[in-house]
Amino acid sequence: MATPLLTAAADPHDHARAADANAAGSPLLRLLGYVGPHRKYAALTICFGVLGFALSFVYPWLIGSAVDVIVAPPDPAFPLAARVATLRRLTEFAALTAIGHAVVVYGRGHFNIRLGYGIVADIRRELFDHLQKLSLLFFTRERTGAILARVVHDVHEAASLIYMGLIVAALDAVQLAIAVALLLAISWKLTLACLLLFPLYILVFAVMNPRVQRASERMHGQLTRISGNLVEQISGQALIKTYTAERREARRFAEQVARHEGLVVAQSHEGHLVASFGQLLVDVGTTLVLGYGGWLALHGEMTAGTMTRFLGYLLILFGPVRRFAELNIVYQTSISAMRRVFRMLEVQPCVVEPARPHRVAPQRGHVRFEDVSFRYRQDCDESRVGLDDDRDTSTASLARDAPCVLDHVTLEARPGELIAVVGPSGAGKTTLLSLLPRLYDVTSGRVLIDGVDVRDYSLTALRAAVGIVQQESFIFTGTVRENIAYGRPDAADEEIEAAARAAYAHEFITRLGDGYDTRLGERGVNLSGGQRQRISIARALLKDPRILILDEATSSLDAESEAIVQRALEVLMRSRTCLVIAHRLSTIRKADRIFVLDAGRVVECGTHRELLARDGAYTRLVRHQAAVG
Template sequence: MQQSRRLFFRLVSQFRRYGAIVAATLLAVGVASATDVLLIRQLQNVVDAMRSTATEHAAPVTGMMATLQGWVDRFLPAHAGQTELWVIPATILGLAVMRMVSSFAGDYGSVWLSSRVQADLREQMFATIMRLPSRFFDTTTTSVTQSRVAFDASQVSQAGLNVLNVMVRDSVATIGYLVLLFSIDVKLAIFCMASLPIVALVVTLAGRRMRHLSKSAQQAVGELTSVLDESIGGQRVVKIFGGQQYEKKRFLRVVKLNRQLAVKHASTSAVNSGFIMMLVGITLSSVIYFAMLRAQSGAITPGAFVAFMGALMAMQSPIKNLTKINEPLQRGLAAAESVFTLIDTPVEPDPGTQTPATVQGNLSLQNVNFRYSDDPDAPTALNNIVLDIAAGETVALVGGSGGGKTTLLGLLPRFYDVSSGRILLDGVDVRDYELLALRRQFALVSQDVILFNDTVAANIAYGDPTPDQARIESCARAAYAHDFIEQLPQGYATPAGQNGSRLSGGQRQRLAIARALYKDAPILLLDEATSALDTESERQVQAALEVLMRDRTTIVIAHRLSTIESADRIVVMQGGQLVESGTHAALLERNGAYARLHASQLSREPAAPRSV
């Protein structure tokens, strides 16, 4: 319960910056509800005025009509007061106009504020996501994170202003109707209050179950999104390996889970609302009976009786809304917990103060150890790495899969922090650089090229707030990409498609190289930049890479040893350790791990395109 209160107040605090608009909106909502109560109050004046007028001007009745009139007079005696006839319709018209204006203002303000806060939350979530450490993405699927931003953020509004809106609107209405009831007949009004403690108990018990079901439903939606993302994104693998039935079973399982949770949630809500309305019905029928008795004794006028019953009937709707408010509240609080958990996730530590515009590119790894888990008993991915790389030197990392090559590459721009040891850049620990300044010194070209659904020019100049078209074209020419770009329908303004879907593998790689050229960073990281290409595309990409690597510190990961024979130094990694280091010729003469790798590839690899 305490956690729920904290979540709710934190959510409400999101509206603080819009305090004046919130106050105006809630005031409009309250006025709209108050006019409903005042309109019901006018029923008493209408009925009493009509009965007085009818009594004065009606012709005498006899026979059966006289008997019926006697029964009416017995239960609903005439009201003695008189009211000017024009006052009542004028009052009702004024209240109707006030109701229209206040209702519009309240509804518009509620939608504006809810959408504004929802956008603010999404902005906060995205800002956090952009600064989360790589470990977070290693343990959380993309689809779950997407579901939090898209689905949970929209659900949060149910626990924010919408709930406050309902609370104000229906609380004002309920209190207004209660005041009206007590002003008409205190004894009948007290009798109506008898069922309230039972209603409060039902609301509390139902709220706990709905909170649990809401959290389960959000997890189920995230799982559904995950299955869809994997099945659709990997549709070629699904088709080629005949996994349609397997994926169908996975999908049906999460669909069934979502359906079951939805039914449970709806049934809990229905039982809660139905039981409360049954209590209201019992109270209402009892009140009608006792009201008739009091009318018979002359304790209330006909108009007062009609107004009392009208208020009692009208009060059902706001009471029902107030009893059902727990449902969106609990659903929204469950979503708020998910949203604020993401917002509160610790971002990448950035304690550094060094902010050089550029560096020379000298790297030194000193007794570097790394494990992906914080558990000290977890296996190490890198073990006591000692490696010095001079500015402008090209170093190739080779070895079997799982040797730690990509892990080592990820430590340099601090995608991960070392578990022990340190990495120096120009003699300064990389942790002493501000992250933005540190990563400004690196350019990355990997096997899995990431392009954005924007123009070709925007992808080349990615990260530059004021791109230079002449520089973009110059970098494209250097990357051997200008010719194919010019042949695209809109040239440099052609959309690349989602992740470059409109381009071939070789074209995407050359755009990635052009992007690295545009950044002009002193240190270049190449992670299997040519392994997925055909021979002709690889020749073109290798030519572009030779241009890119000039006068830069370059670290290359390559499985095709033929592409890195001209590297200044080749480092062999096995099991997270450096086992050999030297030039291509020296390592072959040593006849060690590199020589065995080279001989194994030479026996099954076609002639090399061109060496780096």
């Protein structure tokens, strides 16, 4: 059964292709590296393209020959009947050429699209696969809309150079050479006069191209910013409506769109200014043929049919010249998009597989944090914020000066223990426990599980042993069954139902329209908070982790939902090493030890009774909760 919950599989050739691309250096050469798997369609596109421009040369010859037959003076050696027969054969040949041209247009267009969108799909798969390898550090610093713009819009723009630019340009270059040869064969004088215009054309491109490129960069940057803001505005609709900020957000979005419109118009101005100069030179060339060619015809150096042929070939010659201006806009836009896509692919993840990983998942669940420090701004690629505006600034000095979120924290959880981590907001509780499954890596110190540094485990083995239930349980668009089985997609229906029963979720699931096959909306908007939390607990139960992290798992629930979820959590916590972030005393009292964090440091440690007896930071937290509650 197809499911939106499954991530895209990586192409095994992607990494080799990416390595070759890095060696190549140039964005264009890197892009060409993606043509290899689709060379069949590239070859078919080129073949049909060659046939297409070859057939285009037939028409001027046919028209010129027909003109000579029609305007030829009476000649006994070429009587009227013979001329009619010749004209009929030329017409039949023209009809066959038209049919051939129609077939060529279909073949060239169809295989060109197969080539282009095959490349688009490959790059998107590779980009998505690369995003899965990046740590949370990257996603905390980059806006969702900026990432979305890369994967959807920029990839399409980058690949458009292949199927809208390079092949067309290559075919145009061959067509140009053939046209020049045919024109020289007819009249070298007239051809030379027309070719004298080409240096002016080259000069126009040399002067105008940098301006087109800068305009393309600005336009793409603004589009990325619009994407980022749009995702935020859609995600924050509840808040926007609560604060009646619809008009303000609409004005803000309108300003951004107007800014983008202005940049599009500016790019269009620069690009079409080049195109207009190109068209001017084309028209001047045609004027030269009419004037100078007519003068040569009047002096007997060519016939009317020959001049017609020359004019037809010249129009074929100027076709690539005219298209080159349009292709230039595609090229500049694609190069800009290529740099942005490849820049994301070049971001090196902070969290990587070890060279010789432990591939066996931790069995005992003995957790120890040893002198751990952590800061979010680090000297690594993922700490560079700039997808919105393409600034690639070094963060080395900023990383050294950034404050520590965790400062020399030492903490231990023995197998089967329940450890609570408490403290005020911003103390570093969630960050601390996020280091355990390596959602981030420590800045200094180390995190051990069963005596092995978590950085020495394979990520698959490490994360198979760790389950997380968060305050806001994430629900994917898909069925209830798919959401529960997210960690084990191959789980049997009986196992899924058993996990749901243990999480006290089976009863409400069966009341849904289609039971376990009920489709849930984005983020589970058609479920209550307690129901989402119980599905999350069922998901963790089915995974059966050795170590369990509960991050404020009941803090946002009402009393009735909390009581049900708490019973489910008690089932989940049995015989596991549990690390709990919680404010509710019902959970904290049962902990084997409680660690109190404040400003990233452990300020107290002990049991509930021991800490109350000290009348310190923990006691103040308990009193504050009692006063608020």
